[in-house]
Amino acid sequence: MKATKSLRILFIADHLRFGGAERHLVAVATGLAALGNDVAVAYLKPYDELAGELAKGGVGQIVCCNSGGGIDFSAIRRLAKLIRDFRPEVLVATLQYSLAMTTLARLLSRSHAPLLFVCHSMEHVQRNRNERLRFTVYRRFYRMAKHVVFVSDLQRQFFKALGVRPRSDEVIHNGIDLAHFSAPAVAAEASQLRRSLGFAKDDLVIGMCAGFREEKRQIDLLEALHRLRDKRLPAKVLLVGDGIMRSQIEARRDALGLQDAVVLCGFQQDVRPYVAACDIMALTSHAETFPIATLEYMALGKPLVASNVGGLSEQVANGHNGLLYTAGDIDGLVAQLESLAAAPARQALGSIARQEVEARFSLPAMIERFRSTCAELATPRCPA
Structure with a gap:
């Protein structure tokens, strides 16, 4: 009743x-x-x-x-x-x-x-x-x-x-508030932000917004980035967030020689323009329940590559509205990211992702x- x-x-x-x-x-x-x-x-x-x-x-x-x-x-x-x-x-x-x-x-x-x-x-x-x-x-x-x-x-x-x-x-x-998490609402700001962060038009920018905690495993994304660049892909990473793992993340970035390919922009209250400035969004966590951040990524029309943990499979049908891989499997993460190297593949996946959020997670x-x-x-x- x-x-x-x-x-x-x-x-x-x-x-x-x-x-x-x-x-x-x-x-x-x-x-x-x-x-x-x-x-x-x-x-x-x-x-x-x-x-x-x-x-x-x-x-x-x-x-x-x-x-x-x-x-x-x-x-x-x-x-x-x-x-x-x-x-x-x-x-x-x-x-x-x-x-x-x-x-x-x-x-x-x-x-x-x-x-x-x-x-x-x-x-x-x-x-x-x-x-x-x-x-x-x-x-x-x-x-x-x-x-x-x-x-x-x-x-x-x-x-x-x-x-x-x-x-x-x-x-x-x-x-998700679909009117708030709308790509057109932040498009101009995102374009300006992308340039100010030093990303070129042809860079493949992979983003992640999460606290710098052990279970979020930003380091996995850095490992994947290193392998993507070995494959001559112009990939770069944008990390939004901060926390106790910052020094370890910076140390691993430096050890992999990725100083010019990784941007750490700290905590941001409004993540929308940062997400919109990226080409792909990633979630590399080893533990989640039912993250809101991934729904925000998809609502903004971004293709998502996520570890298959917690309730992610209730959000993402692999290959339909996002891509899943086994948490901790860096080769699997690299393969899923590499499959989105072409803009048409990213656009198709991002468009379906937005439609799914509209239909199921408003x-x-x-x-x-x-x-x-x-x-x-x-x-x-x-x-x-």
Whole structure:
């Protein structure tokens, strides 16, 4: 049943730094606000880079709980007070730390608002021993949510195999603002940017936008670039992002003699002109769930070469709207990139990619799914 009445919805995030889960929260929260719902956002740790986008998008309250990490009882009390004052009809927690803190704050506030958990990642189970130990604690909170939203079917099956049994769940794929991620909207800026970055008209520019973290494996792309240039292809790489792996990436670039073929342009809040300035976009991660960045690439009409990890196969049909390869297989990566050396092949793949995103991953469709789910959760149940 789809209700049309306005709802009071409180989102709770770990923080408001730039990241996939946080950008997803901004899209859903502002989308629901635009539909006339009364939306508030609480963030636990004091990092607020995305607060401005929430305010601009119509979110009425944006509150920091100033958590110092762990089970911070002062932060729990602040969140409980917000729950009492705002009186949400639905609570939406993102990431497992937010889920745990929201569960405790909900108990303290004596709220009966149903709790929806949006599960974004599988990496916190896979990354290292400490993360796996944390999961053994946090997994107990999964069943305390009335409903769990997974962002890919593979992710749902992954947690099912671990014995996680939510009370109810569904898959809602990420969606993209197609008007915002439109190549014509940034074409002039992208052309100027390409020249200013030193790329020639005939260069084959391969781009990647991602944090410089171990699992993103920008180094794999550098290895592939080295082999492409050995084949006399005029390939170059544009890396957008920053992070703890920057020194290792720079060291590998220098060791491969690619100083003149790799441009590192740091973190960029608006990646659209950088993507549009490229000929091919790559994702070389060894771990993903259902990345938004790849949908953005395809929405901008760029041919995508991606490692077949996480839910990528739910986005990309290999050879149809993108190209997949086995993560870590540098020869496979090189072969897929080399197959796009000719402009007609790139244009054909990029055009189909845009069409697929329009058909399957639009922002309005995602927002409507969340609106319907929240309305269903907020609808009182008559006793049998």
